[in-house]
Amino acid sequence: MTQTRPTSRLAGFDALFTAHQRHVLAYAMRRTRTPADAEDVAGETFAIAWRKFDVIPAGEPLPWLYAVARRVLANHRRGLGRRERLAALLRVDDVATPMPVGEDRDRPAFAALGSLSPADQEILRLVAWEELGNQAIAAVLGITPNAVAIRLHRARARFAEALARPSAEDDLKYPDASRTSTDVKGTQGAEWKGAGE
């Protein structure tokens, strides 16, 4: 079978979507309250990717997609805030289906994460959940890899400190961070040397 090399825009987008749809939807699900919200964010992200397909970096499209999803998510949250204020005025309950609740979530870890600033939370999530390296995180956040390394070092220390506090669960400042867990992956990785790193 002979395949022709030139790829149409549609075929290229199709391949991009096929390869990364799960990653983008997982990114959104980790940061939203309901599956419907996550689908909105992922859908809008890929809609933008379709419109701007020509500028997507060919070699590393995933950080670009995450960066778009991050902006879409910020807009979504602003809209959500307006909706919630309106719902409160009209005394309408939010009937959206929440994310499934897992039995096995590490509540103290979520509480510790929730006690950090949004910027710290996001950089930690990108490392732990999206499994990105400094270069990719830099592309997502629009900062330099060096700045990522510095911010990550500080965020990691603050997270460790929050985890060590006995009342970490009471420190939850950002309820969105207490997203429930439906899957717990095995813990693995090198020992952390803390300040000596």
Added chain:
Amino acid sequence: MTIPTGPDPIDRLRAADPIHVDDVPDASLARVAARIQEQIMTDKQHDPTVRQPRGPLVWVGSLAIFGVFALAIGIALANGFGAQTPPPVAVVPTPTAEAPAPSDVPVDSGNPAAGGGVASCLVYDPANLPNFDAVLDGTVTAIDGDQITFKVNEGWKGADGTITLTAPQVDVAISGPLPAMKVGERYLVTASGSTISACGYTLDYDADTAATWAAAFGS
């Protein structure tokens, strides 16, 4: 600030991942795919560079106009108006058998596993293979529910020795068909996370396609 030492706290956060890539619900994926497909189709309809297929009413209208012109010419000739001087040649726009709008939507690439997917799975390009997390030539050694284990004959990316992947809950209308896998059979496989990808990127093995895939990785 007290800097604790010990296990990397990020490992604990990693373990608390709310949803792993492989556990993203297929129903959610399908809804996102449907939304994107709608977006693409809408964009194409409004793309001024793309000539749209003509609807049936346009053809009926054209034929009606043609008929009126033909009738008028016929009546004129029957009344002898054309007997003295040759009538000017009436250039009547005739409907031509115009092909549907040129579009890069379903173009058959010859991919035997291709099917109708999110944005048409009819076209694929091996140049996109490096975007997947795992790309391999493998022989199925075991099937346990939706878990399929392959002996890796050639692992171009993310696969070596043996690998167990998850068969997706495939809706062929969304992501195209997958070959029906059997123990002992050989396939060319891609995976996103550890979920086998459909959409024409997982195929029955054939040497030519394998060579094309190898070339996509420069081997």
